[in-house]
């Protein structure tokens with residue numbers, strides 16, 4: 001168990017190899033990160049993206065940081081350096097709480113082993129912990145799938161936004177994990193995938209991975225979602241999350257809020273599928289979730305094609321917050337929770 005290899009990432013023992021999601025689906029290119037700085041850059045530049053995948057990558061980045069600093073004989077110096085490793089990895093993307101969750105977990109394990117005299121032994125323990133995070137993520141996603149697939153019927157048409165699939169996790173996926181589990185259970189499910197401007201995770205990633213898995217998928221542009229719902233083509237919406245606040249408000253890819261409002265208007269159940277590591281009990285409500293603003297070029301371009309001149313003003317929030325009253329249920333590995341979320345979400349952690 002000292003290696004892991006999935007479609008999204010591979011831990012070799014000395015490096016983290018990531019499928020470069022910036023080039024999918026047209027090119028399958030891999031990036032090998034041999035340092036924690038390279039992992040941080042890969043997270044920031046979205047070689048790897050999606051909350052759980054970011055968390056697991058950061059954990060492996062932390063291990064690389066530990067390996068880069070294991071020459072220190074003075075333990076305090078090593079611990080000091082590891083603070084900087086954590087800081088660099090934490091400063092990559094602000095919204096997905098899984099990043100901070102994974103880094104805190106790694107740091108906690110390191111602190112718990114402060115008494116070990118051998119730094120190399122601490123590094124080995126950190127490597128085991130990162131592998132645990134990665135292996136657990138797959139099992140958690142499968143549990144989310146089992147819990148969520150009961151909400152879907154044979155023949156359902158499901159709309160999803162962005163990519164909350166295998167590529168956004170270590171493997172299997174959260175929202176797409178629910179769809180995957182339903183299909184594995186013999187249900188015929190057809191997916192409508194929003195293309196998800198500006199970064200096109202839906203068009204480029206969701207469609208690619210669902211088609212690879214043999215799941216029927218139709219691509220629509222984001223502005224078609226309302227009309228497709230109006231035509232009664234959608235039975236359920238399932239999306240992932242980057243951070244769920246204590247009251248059930250949640251941040252997810254920009255455009256999720258519009259989809260939730262549309263689902264409400266059309267009486268369509270709107271589900272959020274996410275692991276407990278995406279729930280941030282310390283954040284009381286959605287107004288307090290930090291929303292990442294990304295480079296304006298992402299909007300001035302459509303993938304690699306320039307749409308407008310570079311002096312065109314642009315606003316590019318990468319996420320929005322959907323208020324909990326629009327959420328029919330949150331699907332987790334511990335079960336499905338419904339309103340009132342401020343009461344039921346904390347129960348999941350007991």
Ligand SMILES: CSC[C@@H](O)[C@@H](O)C(=O)COP(=O)(O)O
Nearest residue numbers: 049050051162164168240241253
């Ligand atoms: C299981 S992934 C859930 C979310 O992280 C996903 O829906 C999303 O918004 C990803 O955003 P991204 O900017 O591509 O990292």
